[in-house]
Amino acid sequence: MDAPLIEFKDVTKRFGSRIILDHINLKIYEGQVTTIIGLSGSGKSVLLKHIIGLLEPDEGTILFQGQPMLKMTKSERTAKHAQISYMFQDNALFDSMTVYENIALPLRETTNLGKTEIDSRVMARIEQTELKDAAHKYPSELSGGMQKRAALARALVTDPHIVLFDEPTSGQDPVRKNAILSMIAQYQRKFGFTAIMVSHEIPDVYFISNRILALYDRAIVFQGTPEELENFDHPFKDEVIRSLEGLQQELTGLYSKRQFKVMHHAQLTQRTRGETYSLVVFALDDLDVIMTGSSHETARKTIRSMGRYIDKHFGAIGGFSTRRHTNQFVTVLPYSDLAEAQNILNDFAHDFQERGLQDNFEGQERRKASGGCIELVIRAGIAQGQPFAEIEAVIDEAKSNQKEIARLRCDVRG
Amino acid sequence: MALDANSHNLPGSKPPWRISMLLTKPFACFGQSTISWVSNLGASAIFLMLAFLKILHPKQWGKIIQQIYYIGASSTMIILLVSLFTGMVLGLQSYTALVKFGAQGALGTLVALTLVRELGPVLTAIMIAARAGSAITAEIGIQRISEQIDALDTMRIDPLRYLISPRIAASIISFPILTAVFDIVGIIGGYISGVLLLGANAGTYVYRVQASMDMKDVTDGFIKSIVFAFIVSTVCCYQGYFAHMRTDSHGAKAVGLSTTSAVVISCVLILVSDYVVTSLLIRG
The missing domain is CATH 3.40.50.300 (P-loop containing nucleotide triphosphate hydrolases)
Incomplete structure (x- = not known):
């Protein structure tokens, strides 16, 4: 250094x-x-x-x-x-x-x-x-x-x-x-x-x-x-x-990175060799640009909404999630294979597109919040990992598989 | 210190160490106050010197003019009022005293010399200390406790140059001008009460005013007003600038106490220095 x-x-x-x-x-x-x-x-x-x-x-x-x-x-x-x-x-x-x-x-x-x-x-x-x-x-x-x-x-x-x-x-x-x-x-x-x-x-x-x-x-x-x-x-x-992280979890339904790591260790290292788990990486494109412009309120709402919807869909089947970077979320599905994870992701994408995004941002509010019109693209990728392998490699693989699953379009209601 | 019950200390009597402490305590307090007073005097002198040297900075002129408005122009009305009634009461008292000796012709001399040599500079300085001086202390004190002065430091703006120098410069300019206004209006006040109300001779009054004063009286009065300008501006700025260093209080209360101290110290120093400067000028 x-x-x-x-x-x-x-x-x-x-x-x-x-x-x-x-x-x-x-x-x-x-x-x-x-x-x-x-x-x-x-x-x-x-x-x-x-x-x-x-x-x-x-x-x-x-x-x-x-x-x-x-x-x-x-x-x-x-x-x-x-x-x-x-x-x-x-x-x-x-x-x-x-x-x-x-x-x-x-x-x-x-x-x-x-x-x-x-x-x-x-x-x-x-x-x-x-x-x-x-x-x-x-x-x-x-x-x-x-x-x-x-x-x-x-x-x-x-x-x-x-x-x-x-x-x-x-x-x-x-x-x-x-x-x-x-x-x-x-x-x-x-x-x-x-x-x-x-x-x-x-x-x-x-x-x-x-x-x-x-x-x-x-x-x-x-x-x-x-x-x-x-x-x-x-x-x-x-x-x-820990006291501050506890509050964060309560507000968003997501785990802190440290808690996520503990959950990952506790749930996956007990598994027998050969068993696999699935992992989903979500990304909100161009969030930095939106947050530093006049539409930070919209971006903030989207992040909160993402947290709630991820917890709603993936938490129900034993998944646990964290916000890894400003615009990145990671979810581990310890008991799901790729096909099941893909099905849940499809459900999530449909629900989030129909309600998560649009319910939060009615046409008039979108224009008011942005001062113009904004677009948000949400991408997600799935990968399968071995419990004993490094999680970082699985995350990287999921990132390379990312494709668009939802979009807040300018022309939808505006 | 443990006291032995069987020693020579009788019940109810004070132990010797307490008696000696009682005897020395006044001296200790006096010494402590003297050291503190001398230390503050030295600090004020350095404060004044540093701020005075920064008056000529190129970015100062706008701020000096602004301060002349606050310290000088805004004090004009109160100076006009006080000077008029001071002159009137001086004319009234002097005339009733002089008439007993048949010396009412000396009214103009008495009013003019009293005002130009003493009352003009002293009362002008006291009035400005009460009006503008207190405002200076309060303003700088609030800027100190709300970290505005620290903010200047972090922005590389010298607080002494930015806040103190313009006020000292404005005082040096405003005090003599307001003293001149006080003198003129005071003489007019003496004319109103002595001539118009009590019937003294108008021509004699004006002639005596002109004849009894020479240029030295006027310059001595101005010298005094400049000395008072330094005293009032330094004391008021210093009290505000170091409001956060007070040991008797903190925050808003410290600003309040500093403002009171500034006015009281200014007034006392005006009267003390008036005597000192007068004695020096008379010898000169």
């Missing part, structure tokens, strides 16, 4: 006699989305403020591109911090300025750009964050969600190399939460900045994060990929992750 962009070495921070961070060691790599998860009040925001230089450690060293921050000259440190943008948990918008003025402020005060250039950059961000109608309103006239988007627009307007997001989705409804996470992921891919995020949105953040850092009991107890977190055994997992 490359050299870390930011590294904490034995960083300790105290407020009075209270220790907030205790010998923290962590690494953040360039071009990745790193998410810091932890309980409220565990010091996640304090950690972020050390990165941007709002706080300095009492002990330990923070290295920026291998150089200790404290040993840099003031101009060197200013140059490093100039690459970083910060989105505050409580937004920190200037309440005596309009949304437009708030977003334009860093450009007006720190650059020599002309009025026209500033205006075009600010308006671009305003449109991307769906704040056009609120551009000339004051923050106190906006909802919490709109304020959050204004803060996000301000953080991104200078095209920073590193963006720190302190709870970017707090106070948002589920639709907006997804839209903001998708927007962060999309911008991160588009502009290639390094995103460091503090969030409670488990497991949603797993889909957009390259690395997860777990802050627990004043220390970093885990750092690694979301997949590695699945195998992590620590009290943190019981206290934080």
Whole structure:
């Protein structure tokens, strides 16, 4: 792995006699989305403020591109911090300025750009964050969600190399939460900045994060990929992750990736050699595009509907499912052969096409939600696997067998 | 410290360590307050110096003009009102005192010198501290507790340059102008009460006003108003900027207490510095 962009070495921070961070060691790599998860009040925001230089450690060293921050000259440190943008948990918008003025402020005060250039950059961000109608309103006239988007627009307007997001989705409804996470992921891919995020949105953040850092009991107890977190055994997992995953299952009827793995292990490894199982991989095409546009509500509804319908059809015959990526679902049918799995899939496709999609998106609502007209294509593929074989190979085979099973067409009712 | 019941401490008597503590406590408190006061004074001086040096930044002019409007122009009405009645009451009291000695001809001298040398700069500064100074502290204090100042830091906008320098510059410009307005309207107020209401001679009043004042009186008054501008703007900005560092309260309450402290400290320092500056100017 490359050299870390930011590294904490034995960083300790105290407020009075209270220790907030205790010998923290962590690494953040360039071009990745790193998410810091932890309980409220565990010091996640304090950690972020050390990165941007709002706080300095009492002990330990923070290295920026291998150089200790404290040993840099003031101009060197200013140059490093100039690459970083910060989105505050409580937004920190200037309440005596309009949304437009708030977003334009860093450009007006720190650059020599002309009025026209500033205006075009600010308006671009305003449109991307769906704040056009609120551009000339004051923050106190906006909802919490709109304020959050204004803060996000301000953080991104200078095209920073590193963006720190302190709870970017707090106070948002589920639709907006997804839209903001998708927007962060999309911008991160588009502009290639390094995103460091503090969030409670488990497991949603797993889909957009390259690395997860777990802050627990004043220390970093885990750092690694979301997949590695699945195998992590620590009290943190019981206290934080499992409780949140339980809620997720209750809402969608799907298992978390970790629970899915446990189910897979429990149900299939007991089987005798030679027995097979079936596996279905579903995909929603172009979901990223839809979610980051103005139709995220439609996309969100589709995902929820998919979860419910998959559980309804496949859960009834002992199947168990998980959402593997933003737009991918995997279902294991432990007791079904390929023919039976295909029959159930056909039933599912028919039911989802007739009711799952159309009942959710009546013509008028589709137009309202999208501002135009959207198309969604759902594909599915089946494969057969041996209980002792790697599930990844079976998933890959199912993916290669995927074909269209349902479509939300523009011309159906619109 | 454990106390032995069989020692020389009789029931009901205070142990010696407590008596010594009682004796030293006032000195300790005094020392602690002095250290804190000197430390704050030093911090305020550095705060003022850093902010003052940033006044000439090219992006400041718009913000300075905006602050001149808030601190200066918006205070004009209250200054007009206070100065008119100050002049009138000064004319009234002076005339009734002077007439006993048959010296009512000196009314113009008394009103003009009192206003230009003392009351003009002092009352103008106190009125601005009460009106604009309190607003400055509250505004900056709220920006501090709602992390707006931290946000400026993260955007590489120097908060001292962006928030403090324009207010100091605007105060330095506004205080002398408002003091001049106070002096003129106050003299008119003295004319209204002394000449129009009590019957003093109009020509004598105007002549005495002109004859008794020389340029030094006017410049001394302006020097004072500039000193007060530095004091009021620094104290009010400093109290707001460090509202989050208060040890006696937090959040909105801290902003409220900082606002009160800003006005009280400003007024006290205006009167103390008035004496110091006056004595220096008289010697000069």
